[in-house]
Amino acid sequence: MKQFITLSFALFLAITNAQSNFEKGMKKAFELWEADKTEEAENLFERIANAEKDNWLPHYYITQINSLKSWNVKDETILKAQLDKAQKHLDLAMSFSENNPELLVMQAQVYTNWVAFDGRTYGMKYAAKVSELYQKAKQLDPNNPRAAFGAADWEMNSAKYFGKDTAPYCEAISNSVKLFDSYKLESKYHPNWGKERAIKVSEVCK
Structure with missing residues (x-):
């Protein structure tokens, strides 16, 4: 019995320490990101992802960073490198967490990056998929x-x-703003972005 208690306590300490290291790492990565040290934040998310073998969250943020960096890129070589990296980490995240709405939304974002870069080339390839991803x-x-x-x-x-x-989409956008206020996050490290953008779009929507 004593041996069982000792083993259980050791396991508890290991799990607690792992959680603590994950939380410390994620907190630091977000602090770097908020301080506009995006590259350092991305590197730290990668280290967390390597340590947390089955956690989708660090992969998600690596994807998001590379998606955000790609919006105004004009050089296709740079764009491809960034979005290929985004897709690689998104695929890994999806392998850990199937049918995850947040990952589907992020996939739609990455496809939208391609469409925004060259609608004529990538619109036919990705436009319908973006709609399907959001609906799913x-x-x-x-x-x-x-x-x-x-x-x-x-x-x-x-x-x-x-x-x-x-105009028909303005009500849906306005309703989405309300959802940001009522949505319950699983943890403080789960995706929590989009409200400011939704408010801005809602204010100018006619």
């Missing part, structure tokens, strides 16, 4: 604000691109 994310988690806003924003911009009325 909404089905899996109807209250997810990033899925709700992403879907409405994508459809609105698609309508704008084709010269159609964007």
